[in-house]
Amino acid sequence: LRREGFGGPIRVIGDERHAPYDRPPLSKHLLAGKVTAAQIVLHPADDLDVDWHLGRRVTGLDLPTRTLVVEGDDGRTDEPFDGLVIATGATPRTLPGADRLRGVFVLRTLDDSLALGEALAGASRLVVIGAGFIGSEVASTAKSRGVDVTVLEALPVPLARALGERMGGVLGRLHGRNGVDLRCGVGVAALEDDGAGAVRRVRLVDGTAVDADVVVVGVGVRPATDWLDDSGVALADGVLCDEWCRVLDHHGDAVPGVVAAGDVARWQARRFAAPLRVEHWTNAAEQGSFAAGTLLHGGGAGCEPYDPVPYFWSDQYRSKIQFVGHASGEDELAVVEGSLDDDRFVVAYGRDGRLVGALGLNRPARVMAWRARILDGAAFPPPTE
Numbered sequence: 151l152r153r154e155g156f157g158g159p160i161r162v163i164g165d166e167r168h169a170p171y172d173r174p175p176l177s178k179h180l181l182a183g184k185v186t187a188a189q190i191v192l193h194p195a196d197d198l199d200v201d202w203h204l205g206r207r208v209t210g211l212d213l214p215t216r217t218l219v220v221e222g223d224d225g226r227t228d229e230p231f232d233g234l235v236i237a238t239g240a241t242p243r244t245l246p247g248a249d250r251l252r253g254v255f256v257l258r259t260l261d262d263s264l265a266l267g268e269a270l271a272g273a274s275r276l277v278v279i280g281a282g283f284i285g286s287e288v289a290s291t292a293k294s295r296g297v298d299v300t301v302l303e304a305l306p307v308p309l310a311r312a313l314g315e316r317m318g319g320v321l322g323r324l325h326g327r328n329g330v331d332l333r334c335g336v337g338v339a340a341l342e343d344d345g346a347g348a349v350r351r352v353r354l355v356d357g358t359a360v361d362a363d364v365v366v367v368g369v370g371v372r373p374a375t376d377w378l379d380d381s382g383v384a385l386a387d388g389v390l391c392d393e394w395c396r397v398l399d400h401h402g403d404a405v406p407g408v409v410a411a412g413d414v415a416r417w418q419a420r421r422f423a424a425p426l427r428v429e430h431w432t433n434a435a436e437q438g439s440f441a442a443g444t445l446l447h448g449g450g451a452g453c454e455p456y457d458p459v460p461y462f463w464s465d466q467y468r469s470k471i472q473f474v475g476h477a478s479g480e481d482e483l484a485v486v487e488g489s490l491d492d493d494r495f496v497v498a499y500g501r502d503g504r505l506v507g508a509l510g511l512n513r514p515a516r517v518m519a520w521r522a523r524i525l526d527g528a529a530f531p532p533p534t535e
């Protein structure tokens with residue numbers, strides 16, 4: 151907003167008490183003890199002139215009066231606004247009974263990461279439930295700290311939703327090669343305690359059990375929209391937005407002066423002809439920036455839509471995984487650089503004769519070249535070089 155020239159007052163309301171910080175290190179360098187909490191704090195420009203309301207939770211939105219209901223230690227206040235950016239992110243899903251046991255963690259916040267790091271210091275056996283990106287990164291980091299790790303995944307291969315089954319299977323091999331026991335197609339029946347309130351083992355639906363001192367539940371997130379339930383904002387696994395990140399109401403009309411960005415926002419993505427919600431760092435930054443522009447200049451027909459080629463990375467076992475674009479289970483695949491048997495390759499994803507994605511393992515510079523080709527609307531299969 152400031153970069154676009156907005157000179158009015160800005161309030162940022164957030165329920166965490168910490169100054170804003172970078173989340174990706176929570177499962178990587180911070181959990182490994184290689185950086186401190188102070189080193190992952192984001193440093194907004196000094197002249198940002200923002201009024202920070204930290205440790206305060208928004209519990210309601212009243213659109214007719216353009217007011218937020220905000221609760222904190224100092225009680226409840228009503229906060230009027232002219233413009234509103236909804237950027238409440240996502241909340242980890244958990245499992246029944248997980249909350250009442252010591253030694254069971256989810257990982258979303260700085261506090262989660264610090265608590266998990268402390269628990270791992272005294273642990274010898276970690277069970278990670280869910281082989282998504284965060285679960286896989288936790289497994290990798292814990293292994294590097296000398297902990298025995300078992301990863302339990304309900305689906306036949308990991309990362310199938312993000313990358314499709316074939317490539318999920320290829321990347322899942324990283325676990326076994328690095329001494330982590332990945333078990334796919336297994337259901338969790340219960341978390342069992344040691345009789346004194348701490349987790350002792352994970353019981354599987356086939357009756358067997360895996361011992362654990364620490365359990366991380368990494369079974370995905372849900373968009374943080376509870377506070378919007380009765381607001382009139384359209385919700386469908388996220389806050390529904392149009393192509394300019396303008397928040398929609400139940401009639402499908404844009405609510406004036408209300409935009410959304412980041413993990414919470416599901417916007418109409420023109421390039422992929424689909425409503426997309428992206429749970430990755432680069433999108434949060436790019437969409438936040440775009441949404442600020444919409445708030446100031448309006449958006450709508452005649453303006454450029456928000457139409458990025460999404461990008462994410464994940465660091466596991468000294469390997470860098472990167473993906474650009476948007477994958478679906480039905481995409482065609484072509485290995486365009488290296489070989490799947492090596493630890494260095496690029497695989498292109500195609501749909502309806504068009505290049506829609508590229509996955510790289512340990513090919514950082516090359517993946518960005520493929521992002522440019524997707525932006526250019528390149529054909530699939532790509533010509534051989």
Ligand SMILES: Cc1cc2nc3c(=O)[nH]c(=O)nc-3n(C[C@H](O)[C@H](O)[C@H](O)COP(=O)(O)OP(=O)(O)OC[C@H]3O[C@@H](n4cnc5c(N)ncnc54)[C@H](O)[C@@H]3O)c2cc1C
Pocket residue numbers: 163164165166173174175176177206207208209237238239240257258259284374377411412413414428429430431432434461462463464465
């Ligand atoms: C452990 C971990 C590792 C990750 N690693 C990677 C990675 O390697 N690569 C990558 O691309 N992405 C990664 N991500 C994802 C990336 O961090 C997220 O996509 C990004 O943080 C989303 O930003 P956001 O601002 O939309 O939401 P968030 O970062 O979740 O911020 C939302 C904030 O709003 C607060 N909030 C929620 N509800 C309310 C309310 N009602 N009132 C007040 N405040 C509220 C939340 O507490 C939170 O502080 C990782 C995420 C995690 C958790």
